[in-house]
Amino acid sequence: MTQFFDMGGYAAFVWPSYAVTLAAIALNIVWARRALARSREEARRRLAMRGEER
Amino acid sequence: MTWTWFHRLASPPYVYTLAARLTPWFAWPAALLIIGGLWGGLVMAPPDYQQGDGFRIIYVHAPSAWMSLMVYTTMASAAAVGLIWRIKVAHAVAASCAPIGASFTFAALVTGALWGQPMWGTYWQWDPRLTSELILLFLYLGYMGLRAGLEDTQRADRASAVLAVVGVVNVPIIHYSVTWWNSLHQAPSVMRLAKPTMALSMLVPLLMMLLGFTLFFAAILLVRLRGEVLSRERAASWIREIVNA
Amino acid sequence: MNRFGSPATHPVVQAGATHARRAPLWAATDRAAMFDAARLALARDLTLAFRKRGQLVQPLAFFAMVTMLFPLAISPELSRLREVAPGVVWAGALLASLLALEFLFRDDAYDGTLEQYALSGQSLTWLIFAKTVAHWLLTGVPLALMAPLAAFSLGVSAAAVPGIVASVAVGSVALSLIGSIGAALTLGIKRSGALLSLLTLPLSLPVLIFGARATQLAITGGPLAAPLELLAALAVLAVTLAPLAAAAAVRISLE
Numbered sequence: 001m002t003q004f005f006d007m008g009g010y011a012a013f014v015w016p017s018y019a020v021t022l023a024a025i026a027l028n029i030v031w032a033r034r035a036l037a038r039s040r041e042e043a044r045r046r047l048a049m050r051g052e053e054r
Numbered sequence: 055m056t057w058t059w060f061h062r063l064a065s066p067p068y069v070y071t072l073a074a075r076l077t078p079w080f081a082w083p084a085a086l087l088i089i090g091g092l093w094g095g096l097v098m099a100p101p102d103y104q105q106g107d108g109f110r111i112i113y114v115h116a117p118s119a120w121m122s123l124m125v126y127t128t129m130a131s132a133a134a135v136g137l138i139w140r141i142k143v144a145h146a147v148a149a150s151c152a153p154i155g156a157s158f159t160f161a162a163l164v165t166g167a168l169w170g171q172p173m174w175g176t177y178w179q180w181d182p183r184l185t186s187e188l189i190l191l192f193l194y195l196g197y198m199g200l201r202a203g204l205e206d207t208q209r210a211d212r213a214s215a216v217l218a219v220v221g222v223v224n225v226p227i228i229h230y231s232v233t234w235w236n237s238l239h240q241a242p243s244v245m246r247l248a249k250p251t252m253a254l255s256m257l258v259p260l261l262m263m264l265l266g267f268t269l270f271f272a273a274i275l276l277v278r279l280r281g282e283v284l285s286r287e288r289a290a291s292w293i294r295e296i297v298n299a
Numbered sequence: 300m301n302r303f304g305s306p307a308t309h310p311v312v313q314a315g316a317t318h319a320r321r322a323p324l325w326a327a328t329d330r331a332a333m334f335d336a337a338r339l340a341l342a343r344d345l346t347l348a349f350r351k352r353g354q355l356v357q358p359l360a361f362f363a364m365v366t367m368l369f370p371l372a373i374s375p376e377l378s379r380l381r382e383v384a385p386g387v388v389w390a391g392a393l394l395a396s397l398l399a400l401e402f403l404f405r406d407d408a409y410d411g412t413l414e415q416y417a418l419s420g421q422s423l424t425w426l427i428f429a430k431t432v433a434h435w436l437l438t439g440v441p442l443a444l445m446a447p448l449a450a451f452s453l454g455v456s457a458a459a460v461p462g463i464v465a466s467v468a469v470g471s472v473a474l475s476l477i478g479s480i481g482a483a484l485t486l487g488i489k490r491s492g493a494l495l496s497l498l499t500l501p502l503s504l505p506v507l508i509f510g511a512r513a514t515q516l517a518i519t520g521g522p523l524a525a526p527l528e529l530l531a532a533l534a535v536l537a538v539t540l541a542p543l544a545a546a547a548a549v550r551i552s553l554e
Contacts, residue, residue, distance in 0.1 A: 004097070008171035013172050017165040018092075023119035024161040025088075025270065028154055032277040044297045046288070054191035062387040137547075185504065199497055203488045212551040213484045217498060220480060220544050224501070 064141045066283045067221040067292040073283075080273035087266030094259030111169040113259060117267040118162035122190055123225050125155030125271060129197075132221040135214035142286055145211035148218060148279035149201065154271060156194035163187060182231035185238040186224055193221040201242075208285060308536040336421040337429040344433035347406075354402070358395040358438050359445055363482020365391040368447035377454030384453040385514035389507055391449065392442045392467055393474060397496050399438040400478040403430060404549070408486050414553055416462060427549060428542040431479045439471030446514075455518050472509035477502045477540035485546035506533055 007014040062068045095113030102109040129151035136144035166184065167177040178184065197214050204210035232239050252260070287293055348355055368385045370380055381386075407413040407430075416426045446467045447460040455463075481498035486489040513526035 006107075007103060010106060010108035010172055013108060013168045014110055017111045017114050017168045020164045020168075021161045023120055024157045024295075025120070028157055028270075030272050031153060032274045032281075036277055036281040036284075039284040040297060043287075043293050044087050046083065047294060047297060076425070099360065144363065185508070189501040189504055196494070196498040196501065199494050200484060203491070209551060209554060212554075213437050213548060216480075216544060216548045217484060262535065 064143050066143060066146075066287055066290070068293075069143050069146075070280050070283050070296065074278050077273050077276045080269045080276065082272055084266050084269035087262045087269065091259045091262035091266055094262060099131055099259055100253075102298075105173060108169070108172050109256075111165055113263050115162060115165040115169055116260060117263045119187070119215045120163060120264055121158035121267050121271060122155055122187065123228060123270065124188060125151050125158065126194070126273075127222065127225055128286050129155060130218045130225075133218040137212060137215045137219070142211075143283065145215065146279055146282035146286060147275070148215060149211070150275050152194055152198050152201075152277070154274055156191065158197065158267075159187065159191045159194060163191065177297050182235045183228060186228045188197045190224055191220075191230060193217075193224060199220075229257060310316055333422050333425050336392065337425040338399065338427040339505055340416070340426045341433050344430055345436065348433070348437050355370070355437060358399040361398055362391045362395040362442055362445060365394060365453065367510065370453065376544060380453040381455055381518065384450055384455050385511040385517060387453060387515055388446050388449050388463065388467070389470075389511045392510075393469065393500075393503065393507060395442060396438055396471060396474045396478060397492075397499060399434060400475075400482045400499070401480060401495060403434050403491055404486055408553075413549065416435045417553055421547065423546040424542045427479065427483070427545045428538075431475050431542065431545070432475055434479070435475040439475055440468060442471060443468035450514075450518070457518045458520065459514075462523050462527075463514050466510050466517060466530060469527065469534055470506050470513075471531045473506045473537040474503055474529070476534075476537035476545075477506070479545040480541055480548060483545045486549065486552035506530065506551035509533065 005011060087122055091113060095110055099110070101107050129148045132144045132147035132151065136140060138146060163184075166187075170179070171177045200209045200217055201214045204213060284296070286291065342426075366387055367381065373379065373383065404413060415424070417423055444463050446463050450459060450463055478499045481495045484498060485495050488494065509529045511527045513523045513530060516523035516526065
């Protein structure tokens with residue numbers, strides 16, 4: 001098990017690499033969902049404004 | 055054969071609902087492939103006789119680099135389609151690609167640097183592949199910056215499309231830089247027309263990761279696409295139903 | 300009022316109008332008229348530029364200042380400066396060129412001339428190319444002539460002068476052309492300097508790399524034919540493709 005975490009001595013390079021890439025994946029998920037939610041909110045507000053104008 | 059299904063792809067409401075329905079079909083296989091690839095790469099694959107366990111960085115570095123190129127090509131193709139045939143949905147696709155590509159280009163550069171230090175003795179080298187990959191990151195950032203700087207969506211779409219198409223010349227340069235020049239970076243061992251030169255137990259997790267990342271890109275693209283399509287439709291009636299759902 | 304009067308009496312527009320009256324629309328891209336229009340646009344740009352001599356000198360003064368910064372910031376030792384001289388000269392040339400690029404289309408966009416160019420029926424690609432040639436003559440060539448002076452201040456010997464002038468002159472062709480695309484894309488954006496640099500620098504990095512290599516070989520006395528030829532190839536590529544992209548970008552920006 002410790003050999004796994006040690007990565008043959010390369011732990012300081014391997015694990016940060018995996019961390020950065022998995023962070024990129026996670027960030028993309030969060031970012032995309034937030035962007036969609038924001039667009040929906042803006043569309044809702046736009047429609048509401050248009051409704052009030054009438 | 056009718057081409058209606060193809061023409062419908064230019065219709066924003068159709069694309070919106072299609073994207074919503076397709077997303078899980080890409081997201082779940084992507085998750086499975088990535089988890090499987092991580093397991094295969096970290097646990098199952100044997101250590102390399104030259105690089106030991108350090109070579110395992112390839113399972114995140116190569117897919118990230120692949121993403122950086124593939125996403126840019128998709129972005130440039132969609133931009134070209136939008137420019138030539140003036141299809142709004144195509145511009146929406148291009149806009150959705152940029153942040154995804156930029157983040158994975160950054161990941162590719164960082165993981166490459168972390169791999170370079172133990173293997174070549176340096177985090178960075180101004181050799182053709184690394185330099186052109188850095189240029190790619192700046193192209194993505196320039197694309198997003200140009201979009202942000204232009205208020206009018208239509209002008210932003212078309213101007214950034216020109217930029218994307220002009221910059222696509224960088225993609226073959228990145229890919230072929232290791233064969234055209236004496237580069238520190240190794241020559242392609244997977245992405246070539248001849249048989250790959252890697253052992254199967256190491257190759258399979260890599261292919262799983264490559265495919266998993268690609269499907270992941272598709273899933274994220276579809277999510278972002280919905281938002282982009284929405285923001286381009288001003289007061290169309292179909293939005294009413296979507297938003298109030 | 301400039302020498303050409305109002306836009307409607309502008310020779311470029313008139314050439315187009317006359318041509319359209321005498322010939323069918325497709326003949327508006329007739330080669331002779333195309334070259335005439337381009338020649339006139341070039342002459343106009345040069346004439347207007349020489350009226351504001353102060354502004355002409357700005358990129359050169361900037362270049363001088365930038366190259367002066369490095370000895371002060373790094374070390375006054377000439378041997379060390381000689382090592383970094385190619386990079387300093389090229390970084391300075393690139394930055395000075397970027398500075399001048401902001402003004403490539405700005406005045407014409409403000410007073411409507413650019414729109415007249417787009418509507419004139421003449422090839423916008425050729426007109427943009429003419430404007431970019433003017434930019435190169437007003438910025439690139441003077442920089443190429445000033446570069447040896449900067450190099451001298453960094454401890455470079457006189458034998459390197461022809462090589463330095465040649466590499467900067469040829470390299471700045473591609474820089475001006477690539478920069479014209481960025482300038483066209485960012486037309487009308489307020490404070491677009493940083494964005495213009497962000498767009499132009501990635502595509503000009505190959506020019507920078509080969510140009511610095513050629514300059515370095517000129518300084519050390521090595522054979523600089525190879526990088527110089529590559530710079531020339533990049534220039535030819537830029538001449539062929541950049542005006543097309545810039546014209547498309549101008550049309551988009553004017554919409």
